[in-house]
Amino acid sequence: MYHKEKSIQIKNSASALYNNLSVLRIAPRRLTYFTVVHANVVNMVSASWDGLNYSHRQLQSKEPNVATSTSLIMQAAFCVLPSRDLLVITSQKGIQMYESDGSIMVYWHALDTPETPTATYCIFMGKNPQFCCLFLSLGISSGAILVFDVPSKGSNITLSEVLEEHKESITDVASECSGSQECIADLVSADDGGNLCVWKSGEEFQLLNKIPGFDMTCSSVKLWKGTVVAGYGTGQIRLYEAVTGILHAEVSAHARWIYSLDIAPFSGLLLSAAEDSLVRVWHLTVTPETNSVEIAHLHNECVTDTQICGAKFCDGDGYAFAVTGYDLSEIIRYTQS
Template identity: 60%
Template structure:
């Protein structure tokens, strides 16, 4: 690992939340409106999602409760929320203990509801969905606590959403799913799924998904994954970040990034910057690269930020270059923002 503090970020005004953030993996979603100075933030607390739109002048708040087929369910806890940006539309996807909800991007209209099949789970096992990613141009993948991954086929408009495939390679609850839209090298795969046991599966999306490599667990849960130019970046409960070749599953680099459990990773696709946040109150910015001469995968440390007395549970870049990022923390009723100094 190369080490050089080459980037500097400074704290910017924070974004207020109507309710605090729950201690869930990847508990922050960010949507930048193309061509306009609008940024939307979402963080889960209990049975609802706090949505905040920042327009540079002020903030607009909205609470989106967990629902089942259009009925508000106060007892169902949300487990994650994410905007899925597809070429033809943007959907806001919520996962819960009951099922999967898909909304128009502003949360105003529910376009699809999928109930989880409780019968597929052992009687004593918790039932939930978790892990959300757009993939392959017109798919959205969502993980479940049984280890299966549901692949939804999303039409350019309307509500005719269908489950086109169920991927059954995992034996533990899915923790996170990541994809690479249009940038993956040939043969490298464009979707990666991770589970509680630490197993990773790399897929090539198409009309049918193909398993390219399976990276076996090494005794530690993988909470978060990202995919960049054929490199899988995975964050683990022991504080490590590991980099693998997507096509082969070969380990290319590892770094002891945090002193405690990593809760969130994010990646800036245009620059290869990687953002990590953990229970140890630290957020780190890294730079991934490939050496053109040796094809080695390298990771360089760029910036460290201590969010004092905060268990970081969400961290996201706010732009594709990685010039700014946002952070949520457990029981914190605001989103911290940082920009280039």
């Protein structure tokens, strides 16, 4: 189903972090941006669709009034808002928001806690006509989720709300990626104990449901057509109905810890990647009439002798995907045959 393409070389290897790969497709310019975190550096690559041209940029974690910083970066992710795209970098010291090409930093938010985040993540969705809403969850022990109002342009970004339902470190956060306006749930968050919180956005965020964990980390989570897709340290993938918490399916997908999940929203393809060196492609089917969700296995790829730490589709149909691995100085790409 998929075959391997020429890899993209990066300046540094990938750190062993959950979801350590972010991809942004720039259709008007026929470019794809990739980011990979290494210690206190974000490696960013701009690749042309014909595979002939590449440009590299490196971004370091920054602190106000400090020339150099050794603060470890925990996450770098592209956030596609209704009126602008941002690259968001979260580190031990704070949050940096850049224009999508990494050229200009538009906002800095310092963390006012002495604790070190174990993981951080960022996602996105619209909130009201005047503002877009960018959600940043910081994986500190309090499990806080910071909600920022982001204007359509400029740097007048403000912290509007703090969600404090989780009692353990946040590991991942995801928004509804199908684009459906009928879905009640907008946001799902996961923590180190495997607990999932399902939210609805508004003037204030409303907690719709809390799905208990099994004392096993939920390392990656997605939300698609009202279905929560969660990957765990046990190698299992679980599919829950977001609003009720009903378990629709449980799959023993990998032999070791799952590090990354991704969904192609237009096709319903699901990508899973784990420490067992396997990347697997699945297909999700949601039947609203019967309120059922099914998952079917489609494809395997083995990345030999590699601890995979990131995997992302490169487009909304799932025609291509990319993979990163711990201590690997390249981004491996696959496209459909």
